Amino acid sequence: MKKIGIILALVLATVGCRKESDVILSYGKKDALTFSEASQSFTAQFQALWTGLNCNYGIWDYEMQHGLDWDAVYREYLPLMEELDQRDKEENPVSDEELEALYTAILSPLHDGHLMVEVKNLASGNYIAIYPADLRNASRPDINEGRPPHKGYYLTPQAGENQALRFHLTNTRPGSFIEGQVQAALQALDAAIKALEAKRADLTDLELYFLVQYWAAYRELAAYKLESMQDLDYFNQVLTTKYQNIGIAFEPFDLSDSASWIDIQFMLFDPGIAYFHCTNFYLGQYLEGKLMASECQKIMTQRVSAVWNEWFSAIQDLHKEGKLKGVVIDLRGNTGGYSSDYAYVLGALLPSGGHNVSSARFKSGVGRLDYSPLTPNHFPTLQAEHAVITEPVVVLANSKTVSMAENTCLGAKAMDNAVVMGGNTWGGLSLLLPDPEYYSYTYASSIGVSGETPFYAYIPISSTISDELGILEGVGVTPDIPIALDANLFEATGRDNQLERALQYIRTGE
């Protein structure tokens, strides 16, 4: 019995040999206890940020392939953070510059194209922000291509066969909205002034009063320039009502949806080539009537819908008439946006029911390499009845084609009748749900609260994996037909050689 007792005691002792997990806190929301230590020392701040990234960043396997050892980063930088804590806070406080240099070294190897980390300097109270993708892409030779060249040249006969047959553009930024109203007011004032000036000798006192007022308004409005937020505030708060007594009033510009400001453009080239450009993917905000709270938003919605409808109707009509030769979707300089916008650009050419563009992988645990099964990144296509476009499609891209725009490029690569042309994209394809509500949906997403917690990291919630190309973070989508922008040609003549190459491809198939 004694022997059996000893054996059982040994067994029980062995059973207790399992290790416990470390405690991992939820960094999704601002929580006093979670962030308390990190608000008091550089060491704890670093440890918490390192742990948050360790658990919530989605592509550690990819980083390992690129030679990054995240544990080694911890071991290397922890002593340096401890040194910062040992500094005399009065005589030798930690400067923003040295903290930025430290975190730049820590974070710059990370490849996620969306990642942004904000760290509070506990000594100065200032926040520093590190954008690893900006740091990486700064050395790209094509990074200054930026936004696509404007298309003024193609409205002139100089463009020859490339002269646009039709041209529609609009934007939802304050400039055109305010300038349009001001120009209309100036025309009205000019007419009113001329009418009164014509009978100057017979003016009544009241008419004379109005003439003086008209002139005052005319001079101020003619001199008004929208160059800063102060100018915008002045318009919204003063000018909109200042001349109401003489019948000059303006709709204020609605700043509540500034994140959705968009420029869109439709051009029709001969023979039957429909060109569309948008600076981001906030089209759905307007096309679905989500921004209708103010008169300004209603006007913007009307404008965007009108241009998009021109493009879409042209494609549908030409296709049905057998006159459509192809479609150019210009995503150069497109900074991304909502994935639901897929339905209004590439998805407007595809059958209803959605388009599997790539695969998504989620974090499935706090371990760096805990990943979910792959699931399709299923982007919506246009639900309304429409003809599927089978003619050639060219998607133009460049180094500032970012996020959702890059996913659209992947979508084009998944189509039989589409090619991507131009330059390599930015390299940030993973999808985000930055609302803290979604933090606990997976083990990945943004950590901390910007400007409130001692650190904040803007992290995608899933990793986009091209079925053929793998993870493309920091690399971007490579065009099927590479062609660099000839900046000298553009500067000298206004010609856009990338656009002309797209037109040539559609016209000749080569």
Place this chain on the structure above:
Amino acid sequence: MKKTTLLLTALLLLGYSAQAQWRAGVFGGAVWNHYSIDTHYMADLKYRGQWGPSAGIAGQYNFADWLGVRAELNMTAKNYRQQRTFESLSGTDYVTANSYLQLPVMASFSFGGSFVRGFLNLGGYGAWWCSSHLKGKYINITSDQVTDVDEDFVFDSTRDNRTEWGLAGGVGVEWRFLSHWAVQAEARCYYGLTSTQKDYMIIQDPRYNTTIGLQAGVFYIF
């Protein structure tokens, strides 16, 4: 691998020395596996135990009427199910079906009469994680689509610890229905002591298998 080799050598030596006390048999049964993992703050993520099969061969050398050494080679399923219970995530529900090739070596204590005897096995095991397959559904929250999952799990040599060591034990009853033949029924437990993940990061987040089951077998006694 070194430990596995040592165990195999011990088994071979055991077989070499077995003579009249040697017995060999086959067995099979069903096992229920519980995967011990800390889900941390993911309150609605549930890991639930799953049933699976187990089958193998066994050899035993008896030193005395009441004591022997038993070794087995079996294939045992160590399955578990991952499920989200939060309404908008409830599309995620899939089973991870794992197959382990196991080598338990146990002391076998027996007691009772000539025909019907009870026994207690106690020892350890080494196992090799042979394969893993995922089957079920997973919700892609960015596309808001539930996708069927039916794919082999791809092992990662940095992450996955394919060797498992642990305790093995069981209690059962044997009926010797002929002079050289006996049948056994046993309740068995495998208690993993090594994490299914390697210690690949500073943060510790181990996961363990605990597998219990019922098995029946037939033995030939030499």
